[in-house]
Amino acid sequence: MVQVEPLEEGEQPQLATRTEGNTNEAFHPNLYQMAPERVPALHLNLPFILDDLKTETSQKQLSTARSIMKSVDQPFLPPLDKATHVEFLLSPLDEGLSGGFVGLDASRPWLLYWCINALSLLGKDVGIYNDRAVSSLKPLQHPSGGFGGGNGQAPHVAAAYASILTLAITSYYASIGLPEDERLAVYADSFAWIDRGKLLQWLRKIKLPNGGFKVNEGGEEDVRAGYCALVVLALLGYDDEDLRGDLSRGELPLLDGVAEYFKSCQTWEGGIGAKPNAEAHGGYAFCVLAALCLLGDPEEALSKTLDLNRLISWLSARQYAPEGGFSGRTNKLVDGCYSTWVGGCWSLVEAAANAIESGKKSTKMNVGDLWSRKALIRYILTCCQGPRGGLRDKPGIRPDYYHSNYVLLGLSAAQHYYYYDDVSVQSPVLTKSPFRHGYRWKSSKNVPKPTGHDGTGGGWLEGLVSEESDRVGVQHPLFNIPLGAEGQLQSWWEWFNDVGDVDALSSEN
Ligand code: FPP
Ligand code: ZN
Secondary structure (H helix, E strand, O other), X not given: OOOOOEOOOOOOOOOOOOOOOOHHHOOOOOHHHXXXXXXXXXXXXXXXXXXXXXXXXXXXXXXXXXXXXXXXOOOOOOOOOHHHHHHHHHHHHHOOOOHHHHHHHHHHHHHHHHHXXXXXXXXXXXXXXXXXXXXXXXXXEOOOOOXXXXXXXOEOHHHHHHHHHHHHHHHHHHHOOOOHHHHHHHHHHHHOOOOHHHHHHHHHHHEOOOOOEEOOOOOOEOHHHHHHHHHHHHHOOOOHHHHHOOHHHOOOOOOOOHXXXXXXXXXXXXXXXXXXXXXXXXXXXXXXXXXXXXXXOHHHHHHHHOOHHHHHHHHHOOEOOOOOOEEXXXXXXXXXXXXXXXXXXXXXXXXXXXXXXXOOOOOOOOOOOOOOHHHHHHHHHHHOEOOOOOEOOOOOOOOEHHHHHHHHHHHHHHHOEEEEOOOOOOOHHHHHOOOHHHHOEEEEOOEEOOXXXXXXXXXXXXXXXXXXXXXXXXXXXXXXXXXXXXXHHHHHHHHHHHOOOHHHOOOOO
């Protein structure tokens, strides 16, 4: 059996310091030296056929391909400029946002989540933002349940999702190394004020009889809503009874028909659309795959519900050559944020296909790596770093907080291998949780090589990160928060559901 090389408990990426004005050090050894043999050959040349018809899209595509070709001639890849990206991401938190951001007033929890998660990926301790996250998010809780995107705004499931993720991250960092009672006190400050009963009632209002969810009352139906709802339910410690509801009062069980609904969103291309009969798109594909993996082990949950062969074929078509980045849909351009939406799908599909690490007896072989991690890493490092900090869609486009988070998260997906662990002992509460499968994910720094049908061969593909200073943090492949934060939060709910005496906890922390 292949042995997994796990990350150390609580292991954090290195936080690089800036080398002021030392332009000679813009490229570093080892990584790119390895690239020509590691990046598949089709990523080393411009496309062989270029259409004579010039459109805005074809011009942009060619210009991105040319940007990547410039790096092919260089001996080394640019390093990840962590210090400058940290500065870019700290600015809205420490100095505030300019008036130009007024249009994002309904996205307050998103801005917090993007910046805080991206900073954690870069190795920053974001625990210092816990109190401010709480005081910013508390007013967004709606009196009738759920979270709005801005003060006084109607509840929206994406706002609830981003709020809970933010609190899960900041409380995790704020409680690292604290004794048990102080750790519980941090979580009490961060979570005990959430009205879980009303939130549940509100989620029932956006649940649809077809199995899906709407994003808000009167809002649109899509798989994003289903994924956000399931993540919120999974991270807020609800049990089966809560989700079932009271049938005598006409309440719909919240998980009824969810998997069938997701199944009906797989399209003729093999990808997954926003809702039945919609165009396949990477953003929605991630939502469906991650939500399904909250409901079961990846091998079963994905293969039982989806046509995996067609999904893999469509996912493969998302990685373009020579760029190495992913597009979100057919005939559209690569964009750094799909490093998460599509790269995140690959993490889950690979975990399903390479099931040896899970300890499952039924699976004796690994298929290895199904996409080019090296080509994505090259796209991110050469094309997605803004020169003055922040990460972006592609060259020529300004960095922003959304892309900073999802480009770095995608870099993390390329640098780490995720697997589902069926064998480790679980706490009794976790074993009973309707979302217990979501709490069994682990990561490794290396990717398994393919094994033979009899389980022979294999071993590990190493060297995904040859400069440790380029490594970013490890994230939970379903929740998109630091791996480990989900378990700490769940153990708080375990205590809260059992004891619940928040007033007895010290808040001197
Ligand atoms: C297309 O934009 C973008 C979409 C259709 C939405 C994609 C969905 C997500 C990114 C998932 C969101 C997930 C959560 C959890 C809220 P476009 O036409 O500008 O981009 P394109 O040309 O790349 O398709
Ligand atoms: Zn994008």
